[in-house]
Amino acid sequence: MxxxxxxxxxxxxxxxxxxxxxxxxxxxxxxxxxxxxxxxxxxxxxxxxNPLARSLRTSRTRMLGFVSMEVATTPYAGGIILGAQEAASEAGYLLTTVNADGKVNLEQEAATLHRYGVDGFLFSTMSNRVSDIPESLASYPLVLADATDAHNRFPAIVPDEVRIGRDATQRLIDAGLTRIAYIGCTAPLVAQGLRLEGYRQALEHAGIPYRSELVCDVLYNDEALRTVGRLFDEQRPDGVFCFNDSRAWYVYECAARLGLTIGEDVSVVGVDNHPVVSETFSPQLTTVELPHYEMGYWAATKLISMLADSPAEDVRWPATTAPMPPLDAPTPAMIHCTLIERDSVRDTPMD
Structure with a gap:
């Protein structure tokens, strides 16, 4: 050496x-x-x-703790963790990841990372939630990814949820559609209300009246399919914006039962860009990709800049699907998510 x-x-x-x-x-x-x-x-x-020698000199371990609430058990964990890990590695830091499934478990996992002497923490939740941050994390440098602090005390990075709803609905409007439905989520998620707001904004901007009968919120399984079926029977939408890719399946199923063709008679836009769903459907689903990699990368870079007290303008971002906001963006920093074009939206407006 x-x-x-x-x-x-x-x-x-x-x-x-x-x-x-x-x-x-x-x-x-x-x-x-x-x-x-x-x-x-x-x-x-x-x-x-030599990391050990450096830590002895500086009282820093150059280790970051990534604490996730149920994230590591979801299909999206890889993107957030990969982004954080690559940012940490490029800066000479080691990322240690733990997963928690409740407040007690969270305290235990955080205590374990404390014993290892991490310099700071990343905290992430499943599906962009408002969280109460325990003092075991709050006493350290901390950045949130796909989550916000209930008291707005810590830097955070989240998708621009309103923009997701606006962009998805605008894509349907650009295809010449006017009876555009929104199939939302009954779970009390931050994204549900914000995406609905974006849907309303796009309609208003295009001069299309908002109609509550074109909006329905569903969870999963048979009841969801029956609810979407009633929407099609009674309202016959020509375009549908879905809260996520999974809910687009109900639209495909109901359209098939009515003899309608997706991408011609009915156009559909989802959210997630979940490959098991969006690329398996036929035709493949146009969708808004959630920036999991970008959120992980930004959060780790922000945390490292806090530890090093380095100026934000020194950052060189990697090439990503969605452009990342500057490190000094107001909190929560928001990422403008990218619309992935496939075949579930007709190409041009009908005459």
Whole structure:
């Protein structure tokens, strides 16, 4: 393993100069050309810092704790955790993930991470929820992903839910549709009301009256199918915006029973871009992709910037489906989600 002493000898500088440069404390202390020579030399010699030695010097472990409430057991966990892990790794941090399923379990998992000496926490919930943050997390640097704090004390990143509803409905309006239904969710989720608001805004902007009879909220299984069936029998919508991809199945089923063709007689837009659903349907489902990777990456980057006290403008974001907001965006920061075009919406307005 290459040491700082070897880097110093090759670069022709002192070990203390190498230490300042490689620990990011050279600004105003080391000439720019010398600092660059040290970095180039360290790269050429494949110098890698010793995490244990650094933690002893700085009282920092360069470990981040990722605490999830039921997220790790959902199909979307991979995206959030992968984003956070890649951001942490690129900055030289190790991410440790635990999953909790209740307040007591959460306290236990947080206590475990405390014992390992993490520098800060990421906290995430399933489906963008408002959460009461326990003091075991609140006493540390903390950033929320796909969640918000009930008291707005901590930085957070969430999807722009109103924009999701607006963009999805606008796509149907652009196809020339006017009897656009919204199939929502009966569960008390933040996203339900906000996506409905976006649906209403898009209709209003297009001069299409909002009609409550074109809106229904369902959960799952037979009752949901019967409710959507009544909507089709009584209202005959020509376009449907669904709270998520799973609820679009009821639309496909009801359309088939009535002899209607998805993408021609009825157009459909979902939310999630869940591959098991959206790419399995025939025709494949046009949907709004939720930015799980982006939320994880942004949250970890925000936390690391807080720990390092580094300026927000130094961040270089990776190429992603949805553009990430700046680190200094008002909290909660919101991501404008991307509409994924497939075949469930007709291409052009009918004459």
């Amino acid at each position: 290459t040491t700082m002493k070897e880097v110093a000898q090759r670069a022709g500088v002192s070990v203390s100069t190498v230490s300042l440069v490689l620990n990011g404390r050279d600004s105003g202390r080391v000439k720019t050309e010398i600092a660059q020579r040290v970095r180039d030399t360290a790269r050429a010699l494949d110098y890698r810092p």
